[in-house]
Amino acid sequence: MSDEQLSVAGGADGIVARTDDLYALADVVQKVRLTIADVSATLSSPWLRLRLAEASRVDPFAAVDVEQRLDELIVWPSPLCFATDGATRLWLTLLAAAAGYEHTEDGIFGAFLAAVGDLFVGACEFALGQTDSAEDRVFEALPGLTPLAMRELEQWGVIPDPATIADGHPVLHDLGPDRRVLVRTPPTDLGDLVRQLALRNEGRHGEISVSVVTDADGTEHAIVDIPGTKSWNLSPNPDATSVGTDLRAMAGLDTSYEEGVMQALAAAGVGRQTDVMLVGHSEGGIIAINTARDAVRSGRFRITHVVTAGSPIGEVSEQLPRSVQVLALENDDDVVPATDSAGNPEAPNLTTVHVADEHDSIGGNHSLDDTYVPEADAADASGNASIDAFVAGAGRFLTGVATRTHAYQITRGF
C-alpha cells in the first residue's frame, strides 16, 4: 500500500496540505490561461496590424508573411489554441481532484466517527438483549467502516496489511432456484438491474444469484448479482462479505468472495462462450471489477459488462481490460465510492454516473432502494449519450424473453 493512498485519510502530513498544493497549481495554470488570452489579444491587436500594414509599403511580401504567421499562431489549430484547451482541462481537473479529496476527507472522518458511535450503542443494545435494533445499528455503521477508514486503522497498527488477512477458501452453497416475480421478469433497463440487485441484497450474508436470460433466438446471457458488505468482523470468520474482503479486494488481491462468484457461474452452467454481466453494490462492485479482470485475463469466463452502485472502483478499475464495459452509479453524498480516494479513470469503457442525493444518513446515502434504484431509473431516462451507448452495448442482456435465476451463498472455509 502506497503512502499516497494512506495520506488521503489525513493526519499530520495529510490531505489538507496536499489539497492546498493542488489548488496552488490550479492557480498557476489558471494564470497560464490568462496569459495565453493576453498573448492572443496582443498578436491580433489592431495596433500591431497597423504597424505591419505601414511596413508593407517597404516590403509587402515580408509584411504579409509576418501577418500570416501571426494568424497561424492564434487561429485554430495552433499550439497556442491547443495550449489554451490543455490549460483549461488541466485547471478543471486539478480543481476537481482537490475538491474530491476534500470531500473524501470531510466525509470519511465524519462517517467513521458516526460508525464508531453506532457500534458502541449497538454493543450496548446487544448486551440489553435488544437484538433487532442492535443489528440495525451495526448494519448502519458498516458504510462508515469503509476501506479508507480501515487503511487509517492499518496505519495505526490496529489492523493488519490486507495481504495478511486470512481469507480462507470459498464454500459454495446451492440455495436453489429463485422464482419470485421480480426475479423471473427479464430486466429491460438499468433500473431493473439495480432493483434485482436490491432484492438479492435482502438475502443471506454472502448470497448472490446467477440469472440466465434467454433471447428470442435462444441465445443465453448470464447476469450475476453481487451484494456488498454484511459483516464488519475483521477476524477470520465464515462471512465471505466481511470487511476483510473489502480490504483485500481494494488492494487488488483475490478473495474467497470473488472465487465464489466464479464457482457459482460454473455451477449455473455458464460456459466460456456465454456473455456475462456482473452487477454489484458497494463491496460487490469491487468484487465485480476484480472478477471481470481475472476472468477475462484467464479466459475462464466471457465477462463483457459490469454495473456498480456505490462502489469505490477508481483504483481497481485501472487494471480492467478495455473489453469490459463498466457503468458506475455514484451518489456524491455517499462516502463509500470516495473511500479509495481515486476518481474513476476517464476511459471509453467506463461510464460514471453521478448524482447528489442526500438522505441525512450514511445508510440512506448508500442504500440501493433509497438512492441507487432511483439513480438507475434517472440514468435510463436521462438520454445521455454515454449511458445510452452502454445500455445499447448491453442490449442482449436487456431484451430477454425469459430468465431463470439460481441463488447461491458463498461462505469462507478455513
Next chain:
Amino acid sequence: MDATDVYLAAARVDGCAVELRARADLVRLRMQTTRWRSGAATAAFDRVDELLALLMMSAERVEAVADATRALAVKVAYS
C-alpha cells in the same frame, strides 16, 4: 514611416514569447513543490507535461514571428 514603430511591434511580439516561457517556468516550479498522490490527481499531472510542451512550442513560434518583424523593421529603417 517610422521604423521605431515596427521595432516596437517586434518587441511586443517578443514580449509575448517571454511571457509564455515565464508561465511555463512557473508551472514547472510549482510542480516541483507539489506533493501529489495517485487517483484523481494522476490525470491532472499527466497533462502538465503536455501543456508545457505546447507552451514552449508556442513560444518558439512567437519568437520566430518577432525575428521576422525585426527584420522588417531593419528594412524600413534603411528604406
